[in-house]
Amino acid sequence: MKSSKYYLSPFSQTLSSLKKGDIVVLMKGITKRFPGVIANYKIDFDLRYGEIHALLGENGAGKTTLVSILYGIHQPDEGEIYVYGKRVHFRSPRDAIRMGIGMVHQHPRLIDTLTVAENIALSLKDAPFINPVPNVEELIKEYSEKYGLKVDPKAKVWQLSAGEKQRVAILRTLISGAKILILDEPTTSLSPPERNDLFEAMKALVEEGASIIFISHKLKEVLGISDRITVLRKGRKVGTVSAEESSPELLIKMMLGESKPMSIGLGLGKAKDQLHKVGHKVGKKILEVHNLYVLGDRGEVAVKGVSFEVREGEIFGIVGVPGNGQRELVEAIVGLRKALKGVIRISGVDITNKGPLAVINMGVAYIPEDRIKYGLVLDLTIAENLILKDYRRPPFSGRIMLNTSYISKWCLDLMRRYDIKTPDINTPVKYLSGGNLQRVILAREFSHNPKLIIAFRPTYGLDVAATEYVQKLLLQEKQRGAAILLISEDLDEIIELSDRIAVMFEGKFMDIVPAGRADAERLGLMMMGVRFHEEDKDTCGKSL
């Protein structure tokens, strides 16, 4: 393999003598405390050669912390770590990388203004000093073909979708020669086909002698791909089971504890079912989009003549593989991106290209796809994040000053109503877990009965309980009479929640179907560009 020129693992010898089942990583009695929380408590964990070992647990269970310790980002307060049988004390990720450990973070850290190849070249200290990029481009092509992780090495990172960034991060680790791979929730930003590609890649990797720690909170995935599963709950290890001897019911019980009702989990809970069954009385048109064209970041036409309307008391779902114009469509509606052509009306008022403030003032709630980037200011407190859209108006503020006493009262009330947990009301929100972060956004957006809700991948990256909670809230809002535009790549979620479903492919709607007539398989094919108008001819927008 061409790559071996640059990247010879220091452990090639150790590795060649390893057999399937040998322990490559052993963590014993790991304890890690952060201010106000015990993120890990006396956790034992081992990874065997050639296995995919899943770490499963709710948000905040301590999964990321545990692997960050293995990767040298954090140092454990107590406990021992052995890699290839040798006791190690990693002081930084570089120590871990030297031992052949690679980690792909939940939010990949890449430099936006550089190309894919440049980003990867940066992380390779053994890349040729002069003109490294063409060599790296070759390598990227080789690896991405080999493992089916498609990216354009020449694209700038800021132009990539979340899924593409994830792929770049995985490639980067692979190219750096990692043999022990940590994937922290790698599937959250991937569409179903992309996810399957990733799983294929993971299988190919373990075939070649890699060992993988795979973090997820999606049961189906974990059951489908892993050899063993370790479940964490509230910083403690619940147990390790092999995939054969486990079942969704068992894992849910382990994740959530015995006390939680079994209805939480794969399907919708009872309460949600009831909410859903209430016949929906659709009312006035709230959102109207007519023949909308929007440009993407690369200057291409990303949305090509989309028209639809959302009425009071209905959920209009848009499903599609990420990168087919959904982001541009949403950003145009909420005023963050200019529309090229077309009209957007909210309650009959033309708000096309009027900017975000005009949309906020129309009483629109927007749950952004990228919570960290748009939805929150991580260094500010919960209260400061909760008033992000309301600070301008009374009673939150007068003409000049913020009304801090009202704000903190209101904030405490929302924290109670939306069950937001924090050690201290003045902690910056960056210390909250993912589920709590989403609750902060939901509390802010739903607190004053919006008439239009735009929910862009609202359950992305959330665990079972948090997903359940968000979906229930959306249904409640619908019942209250809000018009809801739901955009997601999760077909199950769309089918479960929506009243009408549009499939978006390459900037256009393939079709709009009522939920009653929705057929998951057909919708899945439409997401891939297969048209059904000319029934038998099987014309494909893309070859399958």
Place this chain on the structure above:
Amino acid sequence: MKKIRIRVERVYEVPLWLRIVIPIIAILVALSIIAIIFLIQGINPIIAYAEIFHDAFLTTYGIKFNVVKLIPLLLCSLGLSVAFKANVWNIGAEGQLLMGAIAATWIALFKLKGYPSYIVIPAMYVLGFIFGALWALIPALLKAKFEVNEIITTLMMNYIAMKLVLFLIYGPWRGTTTWKYPITDEFPAEAQLPLIPGTLIHWPSLLIALILVPVIYLFLKRTKIGYEISVFGLNPNAARYAGINKTKVLVIVMLISGGLAGIAGVGEVAGIHHRLRYPSSISSGYGYTAIITTWLAKLNPLLLLPTTFFFGGLLVGGDVIKIDLRLPSSVVYLFNGLILTSLVSSDILLRYRIRLLVVGEEDDKCHS
């Protein structure tokens, strides 16, 4: 064969005590580098520092001067703390200060000559604020409309302001009673700021600065626009999402920042020099030193009082260096530069760690 490698790596957890100790060490490092210069000049640095410290902080004479220097530092720093909070790097306080000085001179010698001081002095402050603010507005608009980097534009505007002062004192405003020296005539008595008797402390400027400390603090913490500034500074994407107007934030922070530097300029010419003169005589780099004091205070207006007092003392120490130790005053600039450099690098040291590694043969092979 064994080799030594140097490795820089990221530190993810910084304990609190380190965050306090490291800046102090940084200042000590700068002090020790200057000590070498003292040594080369045959001066015992310990005695020299003791003398500087004593003169600047322990004598009434020193403290009086210290406060004189604190006034422009505090005014500039208050403005900078607003701009820096928005993540807008205004390094043009020096030029904005000079524009304030020009405004004061124009009022004093030309526009309102002969008017009583209760008209002239407020007019000088107001116009000084406006001139400084307008000078800062140009980079603000360039950034808002064309994304031009404000660090470069504000720095460039400093040079333009300096040349403008030079043009005025060599050209149209050169004094008629100054034996052709490149300075303007002296301000009439009505345009000279009142002093605290026995000192050079022009108390109206000091009063403005001291009142502004809590005002700016509350402005940033408790007002709507202060909130917008924080959000914009910490996450511009979220600011856009929340409908916060970028141009408005940029313009407001730069107007405040430039305006306060302009007021500092009024104080210097109307309170101390009583005429417009060489830029380097009007300001001994207050606009630049204010960057350091603001930074050391972590953009907190309340903490500006100790940091500007400390640096005021260092500037007085500079006079000691000049007069008592007979070293060129540029040593002071050198010192300022060293402090800023070591503070900035110490911040990087806080986040990264340098390690020396002895690499054995086996390791070596794998990396070649």
